[in-house]
Amino acid sequence: MTFSLNPLAARIRTARWSETFPPAVLLSFLIVALVLAWAVAPGLFTSHNPASGVPADKLLGPSAAHWFGTDHLGRDLYARVVYGTASSVTSAFIAVVIGLVVGGLMGLLAGFLGGWVDVVLARLVDVLLAIPNFLLAVIVVTALGFNTTNAAIATGVSAVAVFARVMRSEVIKTRQAAFVEASFLLGGSRWHILLRHVLPNASRSVLPLAVLRFGLSILVIASLAFLGYGDPPPASDWGLLISIGKDYLKWPWLVYAPAFVTIATVLSVNRISRWLRKTN
């Protein structure tokens, strides 16, 4: 009996390529890749300056010259979206890393050690879950101060509980598996079992969760930016762009263009998460 530690790789090797990657998943990967490219090298995708506009060109509709139109200061909206990507994507990434590391560690300790550690951590998770997710993010960002990094940290804190829960249940499930008992009997140390068996197995469901949370974090951070808890203008986070656009609803592309980018990104990320869960 062999346990493949990486079922995804195994699946990709055996299945036909088009079965493993349905068109929707491929498209999702393409969109995410494009967004990441925007974040890394925004200058390659637009020649317009995101911070300074031409006042004469203000509030123009979408056109060949200005794909997403221009805002009230005559700035090219597409350039603003592209240049805002880095901040939106990085902060969502920070949030997921915080949730994953802190929550994962909590779940790992609770599930692996059990006993009073489990009880204490379980109550902490209950507390974190009892406060509405978005409200929790809001009070943490209030306590830390309003900027995008703190908004990311707050979003991460609000994700800790979910990661802890999933990690704990995965660890407990794995601990009871026959091959872990066998490893114990063969003289495997706790560390060995933790690193070689428990973590790789837990990652199977934690990885899709992390991807899912990445999409959700983009939404939460956009909401925080929308309420004005992120960096102030001239930053151009997606949520902030939509927030500015809402004062100009007569020129709806100011809302719809950045909203469309946000939705397409989150939808793609969620699709990838679902695909990861299935291939596992």
Added chain:
Amino acid sequence: MRNAYLVYAAKRIVQAVVVILLTYVFTFIVVSILPGDPVTNVLRNPQNGFSEEEIQAIIAAQGLDRPIPVQLWDALSGFVTGDLGLSMRSGRPVATMIAEVLPSTLILASMTLAFSLIIAGLIGYGSQALPRKYGQGIVRGIPSLFLSVPNFVIGLLLIHIFGFQFGLFRVIDPNSFWATFFASVTLATPISAQIAEVLVANLDNESRQEYAAVARARGLRQVRLFFLHLLKPSSLPVVTVIALMVGEVLGNALITETVFGRTGIGSLVQRSVSTQDLPVLQAIVSLAAVVFVVVNLIADLVYPLLDPRVKLVGAVRRPTTADEGSANIPSRVVTE
């Protein structure tokens, strides 16, 4: 059985009380110990224009000069006895401030719940009754679309279409029927999606059961099969999900009320955040936690009574063995 239920109920109630108290302490620590020190941030902020005497008076009234643990103990015992303290900005009782805005949020929340159930029900029905290839595929995609749209975008979209283009309501009149209607629809979209996901999974599971096959073999039409047989067992687990969604409604109300310009709990949070009115924030967050914990407690207590298949193992709600493979009972993890 009765006895097991009583033990289960008692343990759940004790646990709920502990969680509520711990949540209060946690919130207190977050708002008072982290860098945002209320005295320097709010009172000494020159924008607020408090004189030194006023500052001293507020510090004395709020007891801000005492050590943090003493403040915590005072606040906690006040909270337990129903005293939520005074606003740091206006000096008014926090309880009164909350009571003023509560009705508006309650209306919003109950309409949201109604819409969520209706939308989720429609999605659930569509997922079973529509033609398999195109109809079902589209309907089943709706929840993930709903969950990918920032909530405020839905609000802005509805305001733009129905407020500006069709002129159904005016933004300056947020309490009109249509404004409330669309605000609830906004709040309901992500909620309905999460309810629908669980509902569809359960409907799929039920429709694979033998009794459904028998009913089909007897020539029962899909409509009757859905309403007579599939809906009831599939909607039981939804009770748990709805209870979990209560927190989400309270949290998202903050955004929706801002977008639609409504006064309510959400806008009160927004105002207290921008003025750093910590007692108000502390009270609202703790009350939200109380509502969440109590609603979930009720759901957990009612559930075993509704579904006789649920066996209580060691005072924890577990599906019976026959049920185990079906993952009928959603875990309390919202996302999975």
